[in-house]
Amino acid sequence: MIMLGYAMMCLIFSTTFLAIKIGVDAGMPPFWSAGVRFFLAGLILMIVMRLCGKISFSVLLRKETLWIGASMTFVTFAALYWAEQYVTSGVGALLSATGPAMVLLIRALVLKVNVPRIAFIGAFIGLGGVGLLMLPGLSGTVHGLWVLACAVVIIGEIGYASGAVYSKQVSSKMKDVSPIAQNAAQLMHGGWMLLVLSLLTERGQIHMGAMLEPEALGSLLYLIVVGSMGGHTLFYWLVARTNPVFPSTWLYISPVLALLIGWAVYSEPLSWMVAVGAGIVLCGVILTNLELLQTLWKGKRSKAATRRSLELERRLDLEQPLPAKSR
Secondary structure: OHHHHHHHHHHHHHHHHHHHHHHHHOOOOHHHHHHHHHHHHHHHHHHHHHHOOOOOHHHHHOHHHHHHHHHHHHHHHHHHHHHOOOOOHHHHHHHHOOHHHHHHHHHHHOOOOOOOHHHHHHHHHHHHHHHHHHHHHHOOOOOOHHHHHHHHHHHHHHHHHHHHHHHHHHHHHHOOOOHHHHHHHHHHHHHHHHHHHHHHHOHHHOOHHHHOOHHHHHHHHHHHHHHHHHHHHHHHHHHHHOOOHHHHHHHHOHHHHHHHHHHHHHOOOOOHHHHHHHHHHHHHHHHHOHHHHHHHHHHHHHHHHHHHHHHHHHHHHHHOOOOHHHO
C-alpha cells in the first residue's frame, strides 16, 4: 500500500503541471485560477477536518500559517501559473525542482548553517541546468518571454524555499496543529492572496464563459480535487507511515514524468537542449539532497536487514524439534 500510494502521488504531482498549462491555454486567467484552486481546496480540507473534530478555524489566525501561505503558495504559484503561459509544462516542472537548491543556499548564505560541499556543488550544477533550459529563449527559436518566464519560476522557488526554511524554524510552535490542518490553512491564505492579485491585475480577463469551457473547468476541478487535496493528502499519509524524507523523493521522479507527459499528451516540444538541461537539473537536485538520500537508503537497508533477521529466526524456530515435554 505504501508503494502504491507513493506511485499515485508521483503521478498526480507530475500531471498537475500539464493541468495548469491546459487551463491557462484555455483562457483561464492564471492568478484567478490559482486563487480559486487553492482557496477552495484549503476550505474543503478545513471543513472536513473540522467535521472530524481535528481542527479549529483559529489556525487561520496564526501568523505562522499566514507567512507560510504567502511564501509557499502565493509567491510560488503566482510565478508558476504566470510563467506557464510562455513555457511548456515540462520545463515548468523541471524549474520547480530547483526548490531544494534554493533552500540550501538560503540556509548557508542567510542562516550561516554549515552544509556539505557536495550539496553546494549540486546546487550550482542545478543552476547550470536552468541556464540550458533558458537557452531556447535566448536563441530566439521561441518567444522571448521564455527567458523571463524561466526567471520568474526561479524567483517563485526562492519564495518557496524561504517558506520552507521558516516553517522548519516555527514547527515547534505548531506541534498542536496537524500537518493536514497546517496545509489547509496555508492553501487558504495563499488562495485569497492570489484572488486579490487577480482582481488587481486581471479584472478585464475574468469571463465566466471562458471559465466554463470544458478544458478550463476540467483543469480547475482536477487541480482542486486530485492535485491539491489528493496529492497532498497522500504526501502526509506517506510521511505518517514512513518518514519525512521518503515522500519528498517525488521531486526526482515527477519532473521527468511531467516532461514526458507534456510531450506525449499535449505535443509539447522536446528538444535535445531541454533534455540535456533536464538531466543536469535533476543531477544537481540529487547531489543537493545526497546526504538525505543516503540516510534514507541506510534506513531502508537497516529495516530490510531487521526483517531478514526476524524471518531467519522464525524459520529456525520452526525447524527446531519441540521439547519432549511438549510432544
